[in-house]
Amino acid sequence: xxxxxxxxxxxxxxxxxxxxxxxxxxxxxxxxxxxxxxxxxxxxxxxxxxxxxxxxxxxxxxxxxxxxxxxxxxxxxxxxxxxxxxxxxxxxxxxxxxxxxxxxxxxxx
Numbered sequence: 001x002x003x004x005x006x007x008x009x010x011x012x013x014x015x016x017x018x019x020x021x022x023x024x025x026x027x028x029x030x031x032x033x034x035x036x037x038x039x040x041x042x043x044x045x046x047x048x049x050x051x052x053x054x055x056x057x058x059x060x061x062x063x064x065x066x067x068x069x070x071x072x073x074x075x076x077x078x079x080x081x082x083x084x085x086x087x088x089x090x091x092x093x094x095x096x097x098x099x100x101x102x103x104x105x106x107x108x109x
Contacts (some may be wrong), residue, residue, distance in 0.1 A: 020065045021096045025050055025058040029066060030093045033085035041081040059083060068093055 028048045032039055039047070044053055045055050058102040067089030071082045085093070 038082050038084045
């Protein structure tokens with residue numbers, strides 16, 4: 001794919017976007033966690049305006065990639081799920097933002 005991108009005069013950054021983070025909901029999750037120490041499941045759901053199932057699936061994908069950590073506990077009898085961005089997640093977000101910046105520069109040239 002990278003060779004084809006060079007033939008089409010597309011920057012390498014576009015061909016090498018991190019597909020785990022690039023998806024809208026997952027990008028929203030890591031972006032929100034990058035500027036907050038932590039967010040609960042309900043805070044994240046409200047912030048991103050997604051369903052329980054949608055948030056759960058995307059959060060698990062990020063957790064499996066090592067980009068977010070998930071801590072489950074109880075407050076009384078009510079379950080509480082709290083998410084934090086990991087160092088790997090922060091690095092992946094920074095790489096992704098750098099890639100997007102390069103793509104924007106390329107598109108404007």
